[in-house]
Amino acid sequence: MYPLRNLLLAFLLIVVALPLAAEDDDDSRFEAKYGKNFAFSGGRVTIDHSFGDLVVRTHQGNDVQVRATIRSSDEDLGKAIRIVADSGPSGVTVTTNYPTIRNRSGRLSFSVDMTVTIPANAPVTAKNSFGNVDARGLQASSVLENRQGSIVLQDVRGSHALSNQFGSIDASNARGDLTIANQNGSIAVRNVDGAITVANRFGSVTVTDVERAATIANANGSIEAMDIGGALKATNAFGNIEASTIGGPADITTSNARVQLSNVTGPASVRNSFGTVIVKAVNGLLTVNGDNSKVEASDIGGNVAINTGFGAVTLQNVRGAARVENSNGNIRVSDLSGNLVAITRFGSVHAERIRGAADVESSNGGVTLKEIGSGAKVNTNFGPVFIDGVGGGVTVENANGAISVAGIRGNGCHPISLRTNFSSIKLSLPDAAAYTVNARTSFGRIHTDLPITTSGMTENTLSGTIGRGGCKLDLTNANGNITIEKD
Amino acid sequence: MLHATMTPMLQIAAKPAQESDDHRLAAACAAGDTHVFEEIYRRFGDRMKSIAWNHLGNSSDAEDAVQETFLKVHRAATTFTGEASFATWVYRILVNTCYDLLRKRRRRVEEAPLDDSLERSGSSVDDMKRIALRRLLDELPEQRRSVFTLFEIEGLSHAEIGQVLGISEGNSKWILFATKKELQEKWKRSQ
Amino acid sequence: MNIQCSQLDDLLFDASPLAMETAARHAEGCAGCAERLASWNDLTSTAQSMQVTWNNDLLWPRIERALRQEQRRPTSWLRNAAAAAILTITLGGTMFYALRVQTHDAAFDRKIIGISALDDVERAERAHIAAIEKLERLAESKLEDAESPLLVSYKEKLMLLDDAIAECETNIARNRQNAHLRKQLLSMYTDKQQTLQDVLREDTDVSTP
Numbered sequence: 098m099y100p101l102r103n104l105l106l107a108f109l110l111i112v113v114a115l116p117l118a119a120e121d122d123d124d125s126r127f128e129a130k131y132g133k134n135f136a137f138s139g140g141r142v143t144i145d146h147s148f149g150d151l152v153v154r155t156h157q158g159n160d161v162q163v164r165a166t167i168r169s170s171d172e173d174l175g176k177a178i179r180i181v182a183d184s185g186p187s188g189v190t191v192t193t194n195y196p197t198i199r200n201r202s203g204r205l206s207f208s209v210d211m212t213v214t215i216p217a218n219a220p221v222t223a224k225n226s227f228g229n230v231d232a233r234g235l236q237a238s239s240v241l242e243n244r245q246g247s248i249v250l251q252d253v254r255g256s257h258a259l260s261n262q263f264g265s266i267d268a269s270n271a272r273g274d275l276t277i278a279n280q281n282g283s284i285a286v287r288n289v290d291g292a293i294t295v296a297n298r299f300g301s302v303t304v305t306d307v308e309r310a311a312t313i314a315n316a317n318g319s320i321e322a323m324d325i326g327g328a329l330k331a332t333n334a335f336g337n338i339e340a341s342t343i344g345g346p347a348d349i350t351t352s353n354a355r356v357q358l359s360n361v362t363g364p365a366s367v368r369n370s371f372g373t374v375i376v377k378a379v380n381g382l383l384t385v386n387g388d389n390s391k392v393e394a395s396d397i398g399g400n401v402a403i404n405t406g407f408g409a410v411t412l413q414n415v416r417g418a419a420r421v422e423n424s425n426g427n428i429r430v431s432d433l434s435g436n437l438v439a440i441t442r443f444g445s446v447h448a449e450r451i452r453g454a455a456d457v458e459s460s461n462g463g464v465t466l467k468e469i470g471s472g473a474k475v476n477t478n479f480g481p482v483f484i485d486g487v488g489g490g491v492t493v494e495n496a497n498g499a500i501s502v503a504g505i506r507g508n509g510c511h512p513i514s515l516r517t518n519f520s521s522i523k524l525s526l527p528d529a530a531a532y533t534v535n536a537r538t539s540f541g542r543i544h545t546d547l548p549i550t551t552s553g554m555t556e557n558t559l560s561g562t563i564g565r566g567g568c569k570l571d572l573t574n575a576n577g578n579i580t581i582e583k584d
Numbered sequence: 585m586l587h588a589t590m591t592p593m594l595q596i597a598a599k600p601a602q603e604s605d606d607h608r609l610a611a612a613c614a615a616g617d618t619h620v621f622e623e624i625y626r627r628f629g630d631r632m633k634s635i636a637w638n639h640l641g642n643s644s645d646a647e648d649a650v651q652e653t654f655l656k657v658h659r660a661a662t663t664f665t666g667e668a669s670f671a672t673w674v675y676r677i678l679v680n681t682c683y684d685l686l687r688k689r690r691r692r693v694e695e696a697p698l699d700d701s702l703e704r705s706g707s708s709v710d711d712m713k714r715i716a717l718r719r720l721l722d723e724l725p726e727q728r729r730s731v732f733t734l735f736e737i738e739g740l741s742h743a744e745i746g747q748v749l750g751i752s753e754g755n756s757k758w759i760l761f762a763t764k765k766e767l768q769e770k771w772k773r774s775q
Numbered sequence: 776m777n778i779q780c781s782q783l784d785d786l787l788f789d790a791s792p793l794a795m796e797t798a799a800r801h802a803e804g805c806a807g808c809a810e811r812l813a814s815w816n817d818l819t820s821t822a823q824s825m826q827v828t829w830n831n832d833l834l835w836p837r838i839e840r841a842l843r844q845e846q847r848r849p850t851s852w853l854r855n856a857a858a859a860a861i862l863t864i865t866l867g868g869t870m871f872y873a874l875r876v877q878t879h880d881a882a883f884d885r886k887i888i889g890i891s892a893l894d895d896v897e898r899a900e901r902a903h904i905a906a907i908e909k910l911e912r913l914a915e916s917k918l919e920d921a922e923s924p925l926l927v928s929y930k931e932k933l934m935l936l937d938d939a940i941a942e943c944e945t946n947i948a949r950n951r952q953n954a955h956l957r958k959q960l961l962s963m964y965t966d967k968q969q970t971l972q973d974v975l976r977e978d979t980d981v982s983t984p
Binding site for chain 3: 126128148149150168169170204205206207208210227228229245246262263264280281299316317334335352353416
């Protein structure tokens with residue numbers, strides 16, 4: 098009862114107030130319908146419309162049917178609005194004409210909504226402004242242009258060109274190629290059985306399910322591309338790019354934004370600056386040029402080349418060789434089936450499970466190598482070098498950083514040359530090791546757990562053989578100890 | 585045992601008879617027909633409970649999610665377009681409801697083998713393995729967990745999963761593969 | 776079909792019966808791949824056993840009760856409103872017939888805004904303009920000295936927006952109640968406001984997204 102009483106009171110108040118508010122609108126309304134059919138005997142259907150929505154549909158007939166609703170706040174103005182249509186050998190043209198308005202009272206307003214139904218195989222050019230465009234079922238090529246309104250294109254065949262400014266574009270279910278351009282409006286494309294070319298500025302681009310190639314350019318708007326059957330080329334600036342499931346090569350360029358690329362059949366090339374790059378599952382070569390970009394890449398089916406600075410690089414599971422250059426950033430690589438070349442300054446290098454050889458250049462950064470299938474070569478300063486598990490020769494040039502090498506594996510001679518200053522050298526050798534040793538240091542000690550048949554020994558030098566000898570072992574230090582241990 | 589391709593329990597490209605049945609269900613839900621809701625509960629309830637349980641980890645939260653889903657189906661039934669099958673549409677609402685619940689509550693994971701009232705398929709598989717796999721699934725991000733759960737546990741096809749999660753069929757397949765690879769590494773270490 | 780170990784992943788990705796059969800045949804002759812395939816299948820079979828179900832006779836009645844409560848709310852509102860309407864008509868019969876009854880064509884209103892609704896729209900536009908002017912004053916120096924490519928890009932976007940807004944306003948002056956024009960203008964004001972806020976948020980130093 099309580100809520101019912103309140104409702105009743107509210108109703109009475111409204112009823113009392115209504116007469117007082119009766120003088121709210123002196124809207125006058127004019128509405129008229131236009132309808133006419135025109136024979137179509139070939140050529141093109143051309144529509145020029147504005148200040149209202151334009152709908153284009155198709156039918157199996159041979160005529161062009163034009164229907165329009167004219168609305169106005171003024172009867173005279175409404176009657177002066179004209180739909181002018183003409184039919185001839187070059188096709189049918191439809192134009193909406195508005196009278197010149199001297200709007201003294203500011204109360205003259207108008208809008209015309211038009212629906213044009215065309216023969217299914219008639220090509221069409223339609224322009225609109227300050228209204229939306231919705232075209233479906235077209236079976237021949239079309240050109241749709243709009244300004245300050247949206248464009249929707251759906252269920253079409255043939256090639257179509259769409260352009261817009263300050264309005265969105267939505268295209269779906271197209272059997273043919275699409276060319277789309279926009280400015281300050283979003284673009285969404287879905288399910289195209291052809292190739293697409295898309296250009297935008299200041300608006301997002303989302304593309305999914307394209308049978309063939311996709312070429313997308315944007316600036317200051319994001320790009321998302323998924324399920325592209327052919328090659329993808331995406332260019333952007335100040336806009337993120339996210340692409341996945343690409344059936345051909347992928348070529349990605351952006352700056353100051355994030356790139357996320359996954360599941361590419363074919364080679365991939367990424368260029369970015371001041372933005373993160375994440376790449377997963379590329380079934381071919383991968384090239385990344387990231388200027389001040391953090392790079393993460395995994396599951397690559399071919400060789401990898403990465404060049405960046407001021408961002409960490411993480412690379413894993415590569416069926417090929419890798420070359421990684423990073424100035425001022427760390428490098429982390431694991432599970433590589435080929436050789437590794439890693440170059441950095443002011444960054445550390447960590448590599449493990451590298452089936453080939455590892456060649457590392459660093460200054461001012463530590464180097465850690467584990468499970469290197471072939472040889473290891475390291476050149477660094479001011480950072481420790483740790484190597485554990487290597488199947489070939491080892492060469493380390495360091496300054497002001499410790500060196501520790503263990504896990505020398507495999508048969509045959511694996512020459513070792515370790516050099517540093519102001520730090521220690523520690524080398525672990527297997528029992529069956531056979532080396533001709535040359536070790537020297539100054540202001541440090543040389544200590545060995547392995548029996549060495551010495552041919553010369555002073556306080557700072559030691560030369561001789563371990564086991565049968567033969568394989569070269571050079572250990573050079575200044576101001577640091579040298580230790581040879583059993584592994 | 586090889587993982588055979590699952591025959592989807594539901595047809596994605598709904599045949600005309602199924603389409604009209606789907607629309608009948610949607611219309612009746614919108615009208616608030618309780619008999620139809622009961623029909624839906626009988627037909628899809630077991631699977632809904634299983635999906636919810638595998639997302640939320642306990643039967644109490646799963647039942648809450650199923651109840652909330654029915655209410656949402658009633659409210660949103662007029663928006664059903666027939667693009668997906670009715671069941672797939674309901675599962676989409678259910679999965680989103682589970683996500684909402686997960687965000688609101690701490691996930692309380694039951695150590696379910698102790699719960700005698702839970703029936704399992706394939707009871708010959710070791711309970712410890714199920715517990716281990718459930719723990720690994722808990723660590724996955726939402727979408728990956730859902731794709732794995734819906735495909736491997738519930739037997740939905742990639743096309744159905746795409747419609748439930750709003751991703752493409754290709755993406756569902758790739759996400760499943762990447763997730764299984766990641767799980768495989770951890771699975772090997774846990775066994 | 777003979778496959779390499781490196782193709783095992785492709786077969787597992789494909790996961791079709793033929794692909795799994797091919798993988799199994801390859802695994803017969805390759806210990807490493809056999810181990811991988813075994814753990815893969817183990818994972819799969821464990822997952823397949825994780826479908827659960829349980830009996831709770833109280834669940835469906837609970838759901839049914841909730842659905843009934845959900846349905847009752849609008850009905851009871853309608854009932855109360857209908858009762859109130861009947862009472863009001865009875866009590867205010869004379870006043871009701873004195874009122875002017877206006878019928879509105881909903882479709883017309885969607886295209887040509889009524890005068891009273893227009894006041895609200897223009898009030899909203901003025902609020903946007905005031906907010907934009909404030910933001911423009913704050914962003915002025917940053918845009919004038921724009922050197923970074925991003926700020927230059929924002930400046931260009933704002934110029935484009937200003938041109939489009941001016942075009943829209945010119946047409947509104949001759950077509951004041953056109954709903955599409957008003958909606959378009961509001962949308963561009965919102966876009967301009969957002970862009971100016973982005974300009975103000977932008978550091979002059981570049982940061983990595």
